[in-house]
Amino acid sequence: MTQAPATTRATRRRHDREIVMLAVPAFGALVAEPLFVMADSAIVGHLGTAQLAGLGVASALLTTAVSVFIFLAYATTAAVARRVGAGDLQAAIRQGMDGIWLALLIGATVIAVVLPAAPSLVGLFGASDTAAPYATTYLRISSLGIPAMLVVLAATGVLRGLQNTKTPLYVAITGFVANGVLNLGLVYGADLGIAGSAWGTVLAQWGMAAVYLVVVVRGAHRHGASLRPDATGIRASAQAGAPLLVRTLSLRAILLIATAVAARLGDADIAAHQIILSLWSLLAFALDAIAIAGQAIIGRYLGADDPQGAQAACRRMVQWGIAVGVVLGLLVIVSRPLFLPLFTSDSTVKNTALPALIMVALSQPICGVVFVLDGVLMGAGDGPYLAGAMLVTLAVFAPVALLVPAFGAGLTALWGAMTLMMTVRMLTLLLRTRSGRWVVTGATR
Template identity: 55%
Template sequence: MDTSASSARHPDATSREVLRLAVPAFLTLVAEPAFLLADTAIVGHLGTVQLAGLGVASAALATCAGIFVFLAYGTTASVSRQAGAGDLLGALRLGVDGVWLGLLLGVVAGAVLSLAAGQVTALFGASLPATEQATEYLQISGIGVPAMLVILAATGVLRGLQDTRTPLVVAIAGFSLNIVLNVWLVYGLDLGIRGSALGTVLAQTSMALALIAVILRALHRQHGKALPTVVRPHPGRVLAAARAGVPLLIRTLALRAVLLLTTWVAASSGDVTLAAYQVSATVWTFLVFALDALAIAAQALTGNALGAADVPRARTLTALMVRWGVWCGVALGAVVVALHGVLPGLFTSDAAVQRALASALLVLALQQPLSGFVFVLDGVLIGAGDGRWLAVASLVQLVLYLPVVLLMQQANVAASGLWWGFGTFMLVRGVLLGWRARTDRWAVIGAAR
């Protein structure tokens, strides 16, 4: 069957295909930053110092998760290509390799964060009280890093199989458990910021176990009694999965460096600016994950289309999802503008932080249409396996952002100024991604790139 012709005759079918993946992915991605939103709201009412400390610790944890996000993205791309070529068992085997890699990397990264928490948080240059709070949070949160990375890999497997509903169910259950545990541990047992960290670790571990159980059931249906052989770690294949993720790792490191540099500028500007930036960055993460739902659909559908050697369908889907990304950005930006005077009071009672945060949210809102464009095209190229180009482009963007960072640091900008500076980075990123998408070099067909 000519799927590209079918899509042309039935554009509504193409839209439904995107929505079938994007809507559950949207709700799942919203639930993920909701972990941090819940932590921020609960910890924020303990005091400004605790909120600033959470900002530092969250930046370190987000960096860890961001560094290894290729576990989700790379697994989605490879599994979707294999599934598009008709090899479901091969797709699941690739997914198992990714899960083992996530567990291995998580054990190492978690140990480093827990044992070196003091040194890591000191790098941000926050005040001593804020740094102490950040250290307490990070020491406990490091224990949950293996589960966090397994969740990334396992979610990537299911997305590659075009199943975004199961991660949604698991995410909602995990978020609900996280809120209950955090309120009980922080206020009920009076554990302060440590209780917030512990509650999140327990919720993440439960989510990881649930996702692994789903993948094992799918493997059992495909391979029956040979399941122990299939799920056993194969060092060669795990190493191959690691090598395949290197370009996306470089891309992610460059992007995380941009966010860390922005946090560093915020930390050097005082606790009020840092606290306002922490909350605004949390809201930004929430919006990013919402827009990234289309990027997730782009990864899965692009990989599947190219695996099936259907380039016209891949381009049709790309054009549709880019339009949707921009309009979703417009809608989300309008919501933030409408709520910019209300949101600050939900996170802090400090009047100075509230004023700084309200201004920052307005700047952040204006950038959302551009964000929708950027995230969708990024997802398309990841789904196409265009990791090498993405790695080089991200390094270029980082280099161009460095002068902006220095100017912001010297000017001692407020939280709103930080977001104006960050907007220049997003603009450069959008230009480069748009140029690449107009070429044919990313659209390589076959079960493997």
């Protein structure tokens, strides 16, 4: 990061308040999202093993489809925050509407692909003959909720850009409760089986989307922003999101490679890997909450033509990332004996996971820096650099991870490769932030 005047204690406190006010509700909303799948699993699991297996396959496909388009939230947050910083709320909400219209277009396209291709997609995941029909049923019905989930992503980006992370938290909690009630009523009360679970989730998703749309539309009316689709604006949103799509696909490829390598190591290794990966994902939510705050805060400072404020906020958020990473790492080390029995009673799996968990714990401060700087550069609209940096990271990680089985190494070595991956990401992000090239001020980048 380029040099800036020394940050005063009052300024640090102001940044701390901003980070906490945005990050804490964002963390709550992030944690609420995977609870949808957990609730569905708990309810469907009592129908039978085949139904639960079908849900597992369909959920994996749906989660992938939605997570690939996470750029709808990230790119929208940065663009809206810039215009908020520039004091043009009308343009900010208009930018948000372009993102929402793009979400609807992408969602309609995904439905058109998934509905006829559902049996083939389920087959690619190797579902058994007994589970495949349930997976196909769930996938086809739940695909009708994909446009709603993409609207939720885009609208969440709008509100984050407007420096509002509390509304997404309230909507996420309400959606989770509604999802559980609807699932119970339709699965058991209406005796619809796994189809009832899918319909319950779709209804909850569209309910969440409706709430978001009401909030955004009211804001549009208040500030005189047009609600009509604008081809130029939609195209601009897609162009801004394209580099982030490359970044996301590269990250998904890294996680898929890691899982594939773990599977080659043996049953105990892949079982331990899945446990560790679930913990790693949970830890990522805490760090991602700071990143989300970074997207909103940095975008606002740059939109307000305040590069010094953006750099000062960046430095403070890096300190937060390191501190939270240290705390999370210590928690992992201390809780290892308590955490593993929650997932398995197999001593071989536990013994395999224990040393790998140490590697995860030691990497948390690195992860803290990575998540924060990722959010900072997203807030700055520096998507092309993030895409290139992630492709470099993938190019480094893939051969190292694939060599783990060849050298007879185990799961700890694989998570060492994951730590290397995060270290490469950290170095590429630090190079960019220190260069100062991300500091581009104005209402648009």
